[in-house]
Amino acid sequence: MNNQFQHICEQGFEQLSVSMLITDLNGKITYVNSVFQELTGTSINEVLGSHTNDHFNCPITLEEPWEGECQLRHKNHGISTQWVVITPIYDDEGMFLETAIFICPNPGDIDTLTKLPNRRSFEQQLQQALSDSKLQDQVFAVLFLDLDRFKFVNDTLGHSSGDSLLLQVTERIKRSIRSQDIIARTGGDEFVCLLRNINSEKDAENIAKQIITSFNHPFHLKETEIHITTSIGISLYPFDGDDLETLISNADSAMYRAKRKGKNQIEKAEVEINAGAFERLLIENNLRMALSREEFYLVYQPQLDLNSNQVNTFEALIRWNHPDLGIIPPSEFIPIAEETGLITPIGDWVIQTACEKIKEWEQAGYPAIKVAVNLSAQQFLQKGMVDKLTDTLIRTNVDPSLLELEITENMVMHDVESAVSTLHTLRELGVRISIDDFGTGYSSLNYLRNFPVDHLKIDRSFINDIETDPSSKALTNAIATLAHDLDLKVIVEGVETLNQLNLLRESSCDMVQGYYFSKPLTSDLVTSFMNYVNQEETYSFT
Ligand code: C2E
Ligand code: MG
Ligand code: MG
Numbered sequence: 001m002n003n004q005f006q007h008i009c010e011q012g013f014e015q016l017s018v019s020m021l022i023t024d025l026n027g028k029i030t031y032v033n034s035v036f037q038e039l040t041g042t043s044i045n046e047v048l049g050s051h052t053n054d055h056f057n058c059p060i061t062l063e064e065p066w067e068g069e070c071q072l073r074h075k076n077h078g079i080s081t082q083w084v085v086i087t088p089i090y091d092d093e094g095m096f097l098e099t100a101i102f103i104c105p106n107p108g109d110i111d112t113l114t115k116l117p118n119r120r121s122f123e124q125q126l127q128q129a130l131s132d133s134k135l136q137d138q139v140f141a142v143l144f145l146d147l148d149r150f151k152f153v154n155d156t157l158g159h160s161s162g163d164s165l166l167l168q169v170t171e172r173i174k175r176s177i178r179s180q181d182i183i184a185r186t187g188g189d190e191f192v193c194l195l196r197n198i199n200s201e202k203d204a205e206n207i208a209k210q211i212i213t214s215f216n217h218p219f220h221l222k223e224t225e226i227h228i229t230t231s232i233g234i235s236l237y238p239f240d241g242d243d244l245e246t247l248i249s250n251a252d253s254a255m256y257r258a259k260r261k262g263k264n265q266i267e268k269a270e271v272e273i274n275a276g277a278f279e280r281l282l283i284e285n286n287l288r289m290a291l292s293r294e295e296f297y298l299v300y301q302p303q304l305d306l307n308s309n310q311v312n313t314f315e316a317l318i319r320w321n322h323p324d325l326g327i328i329p330p331s332e333f334i335p336i337a338e339e340t341g342l343i344t345p346i347g348d349w350v351i352q353t354a355c356e357k358i359k360e361w362e363q364a365g366y367p368a369i370k371v372a373v374n375l376s377a378q379q380f381l382q383k384g385m386v387d388k389l390t391d392t393l394i395r396t397n398v399d400p401s402l403l404e405l406e407i408t409e410n411m412v413m414h415d416v417e418s419a420v421s422t423l424h425t426l427r428e429l430g431v432r433i434s435i436d437d438f439g440t441g442y443s444s445l446n447y448l449r450n451f452p453v454d455h456l457k458i459d460r461s462f463i464n465d466i467e468t469d470p471s472s473k474a475l476t477n478a479i480a481t482l483a484h485d486l487d488l489k490v491i492v493e494g495v496e497t498l499n500q501l502n503l504l505r506e507s508s509c510d511m512v513q514g515y516y517f518s519k520p521l522t523s524d525l526v527t528s529f530m531n532y533v534n535q536e537e538t539y540s541f542t
Helices: 003-015 034-040 119-136 150-157 159-176 201-214 244-260 276-290 330-340 343-363 377-381 385-396 409-413 416-429 460-464 470-485 498-506 523-535
Strands: 019-023 029-032 066-073 079-090 096-104 140-148 182-187 190-195 219-221 224-226 229-237 266-268 296-305 310-322 326-328 370-374 403-408 432-438 455-458 489-493 511-513
Touching (some): 019 034, 034 066, 119 140, 119 182, 119 229, 140 159, 150 159, 150 377, 159 182, 159 190, 159 201, 159 219, 201 266, 343 403, 385 416, 416 432
Parallel strands (some): 310 370, 403 432, 489 511
Antiparallel strands (some): 019 096, 066 079, 182 190, 296 310
16 A cells, blocks of 8 residues: 555544554454554553454464454453454456455444444443443443333324434433443343543432433424424442343332333432332233222312303312222223223223213202313224214213313324314214313324314423413413414413413413312312302302
């Protein structure tokens, strides 16, 4: 190679993230890049002029292209297994000149979508970190990440959007961690990070916080923008385990705890109670029996109409009373019911029970009470849903206009056309439709224009800081105004204080629901509630 050209090439080789050597015809090393020196702990002078056999424990045939696993000797007498690619270089006449040797990640260790290390490779690196750290008394952390609601994006927007989201997520995580940290993809929407050379738990937490923050702005998928979050569990060597399985499983359990606490947060391993996976299995097994054992019941939360100061709608919310585990909130078992498909029979039971209650209250002589029922995506998207609903309404002899169905925007985004047609059929049947948790998903009023719906329920997160954050108030008002243009009534969820209620009275919102006014009530309390307000002649609250 001419000298100047060689110099340019070597500058390029220095930019590579893989190790590279060049040998002459006899296997003597004539060039080495700094990645190789770092990897083996050798200096340039120790390598230049040495023979490939001094470094590799496998016969390397310099004149033939080859790739495969080789044992590489390190300066500290250690040996590692590496993926080696041999590329002989010939001149224009076909004369063999020299050989380039690359040490690359094993293709079997790479996740094909994100090009990150996969589980196998991560476990190797973790094993390496364990043996190094044991010798050198070092602390390191494992972060276990799982995207919140990823399955939903994949199911509703399709796999290509799911893939695109995973790539964007990979970039954001990479930008949040330090250059020496390792990130791997270990499953569909599961990532793990290995953070070496940290001084304390705080260091690991700070990096996890960076990752959470990096999800703050929306991701762009085709023509939609979506907000997605991640839950993170942290385990620390040596405190939360001193072997691979324990460290990973403790970080996994911590991640699962973060999910149950409401997602989008960080939890640290709790070694004493590594119960996450166990609890989950327990719930899953018990959930299968809960229906036949009649362990579910509904509670009903009233909605106050701000114009008339009356209550005529209650939202039905499911509860699970397990004989040993106590009362389990829906946030803990609905996701498991969705994953296991049990949501369909459970959802059917909810509709059936709500209709029976409507009838019961009607027959007891109370003025028409509407009940709103939450539908899960699978329920809404299942074939024959409308027929089943019609059947239930006929069997229970309930006026369809007394039943409201709460769906979320996400459910309609997958196949807008077929969703709109389902919604029209439901409308013709006479049931009302609400969009629940508005502001947490696509939040596209533009799309709503096409949906035949009646109510928009603004998510609790808006009201949370309405007293302190002027933009929340402005946003709530803006949503209400736009919704009114679309002929939708606006319900604000999660009103907890008088101050919030008063602020909302100044806005153009139509109804409120929340602890300030009433917590969800058992059906007995609903009748007491109605008896009480009946004495006042109307369901009136001022
Ligand atoms: P959601 O439909 O948005 O229901 C409102 C949730 O907010 C309820 O939680 C309610 O108890 C709670 N809440 C109401 N007012 C306040 C307040 O002032 N402050 C606070 N902090 N919270 C308030 P819950 O009952 O735990 O239900 C959680 C979610 O579980 C529901 O959110 C709904 O998405 C789902 N869910 C509940 N019942 C069913 C059901 O029968 N089927 C399906 N598929 N999902 C259900
Ligand atoms: Mg709801
Ligand atoms: Mg809601």
